[in-house]
Amino acid sequence: AQTVTQSQPEMSVQEAETVTLSCTYDTSESDYYLFWYKQPPSRQMILVIRQEAYKQQNATENRFSVNFQKAAKSFSLKISDSQLGDAAMYFCALGTSGTYKYIFGTGTRLKVLA
């Protein structure tokens, strides 16, 4: 069975600072993909970043980057130069070969302090 765990229900960061959101996962599959989604108060789920398990290089998208530790089954999201608009719920998600579903963690609520 696949699982995704986000152990930080809530995090706070000062504007312009850097914050790291944690995610661990478990799967027995070798072919899988990991995602971070942002859910602002508007409720829409927005893709932040995607990582292929077969790639050693960590994905980056502007101020967002991941630290993918395959052996540890860890997939953390780093947000640099945090902005007020980054305040949202952040969900980690896992998609594996052999299944037709993506599993989501319980989310981390990020607050950005002015």
Added chain:
Amino acid sequence: EPEVTQTPSHQVTQMGQEVILRCVPISNHLYFYWYRQILGQKVEFLVSFYNNEISEKSEIFDDQFSVERPDGSNFTLKIRSTKLEDSAMYFCASSEAVPGSPLHFGNGTRLTVT
């Protein structure tokens, strides 16, 4: 940029009534999904759909739920006899492929059962 559209944005119904939630996935996507989120918390998988049939469903997706793609564009979720505990935000999503393509979500339908 193409997007997933959902209607209505908010649906209020009485317990025991049938509701149909509608979605128009992105046109070149092949896989369609329904997820639900209760009180802004965990994003729960309900069902995935490919090639006009259910690919995978969760334990939540019992006999009172059904999905259909009645034409080339719409994808619907029907709840036959709603219960109070069905009150949630329902998200439709689509993807080009599994497991590597990210899910693209609609804005959600907030279902309130009274």
